[in-house]
Amino acid sequence: MVDNAQLDRALSSVLAQITERPVISVILGSGLGDFAEEFVERKSISTSAIPHYPVSTVQGHEGTLVFGRIRSDGRTSLPVLVFKGRVHYYETVDLDAVVFPIHLAAALGVRYLLVTNAAGGVGRSLAAGDLMLINDFVNFTFLYPQVNTQQRRGNPFAQQEYREFLDEELQAIFRLAATEMGVVLREGVYCWLKGPTYETKAEVEMFRRLGVDALGMSTVPEILAANELGIRVAGISLISNLAAGMSAEKLSHEEVTETGKRVRLTFSRLLKEVLLRIKP
16 A cells, blocks of 8 residues: 655656646657657656655656646647556566556546556557557556555445546546547557566467457556546557467567557557547
8 A cells, every 4th residue: 555655755846847737647768768758838757856756667657747738739738747667567476656646647637547558468459559548448467556445535344345546537538539530539448457478379268269459567556546546537548569379479568669659559549539529
């Protein structure tokens, strides 16, 4: 469970450096960090300067918080906080470290979370470079972040009730924006695995038969924590590669980053439009 005293110190540090609180937050996955450069009124804070903030050790996960707004064609978004990079469970074996940014976002007043990742494609209809709206997920780690009653914004016993973890209105915004922009947006089920190793061909085939479309090592704990904290969530995966056995290519983190660079323009256009369409 995230330590409230540590969270308070991190919050005080951030509040001392910004002029307005964010309403929307975006977590940028591998190879997608350049999106934060699209902001106006930009303020960047290194996570190394924030007390108790976890440090990422993975290539392509820069430790920076970027505050600002998106502006285009006379429209301006609500205040946004972008997390450039994330900490994965396999780096720390500490789920509290993984969801610490979500708790910080909630403490700052964030009400909407758009979470992105780079994932391996399992679904037969997916190709490297596709964007996939996450319409459901599988938690194959069987780990669940703990949020204490005082931190929850809604029902303290909500974990005992079935609910949709992914917000339908936010998903509808993604679908409509993609359609109107002519962006092909796939949809599918994302599966969270502990990592850090890639899956075997047999494991990939098992997940495909279970109905999984994309495999990754992040995102689900962030979705779970955000729900407990009353934040509305939508998620999108960049299919950065096809999982083992789905193509003849060998898997590497460099491939993930390179695919992100190749499709970042399309990704940025779509994400900008979605941010501009989210209303209070």
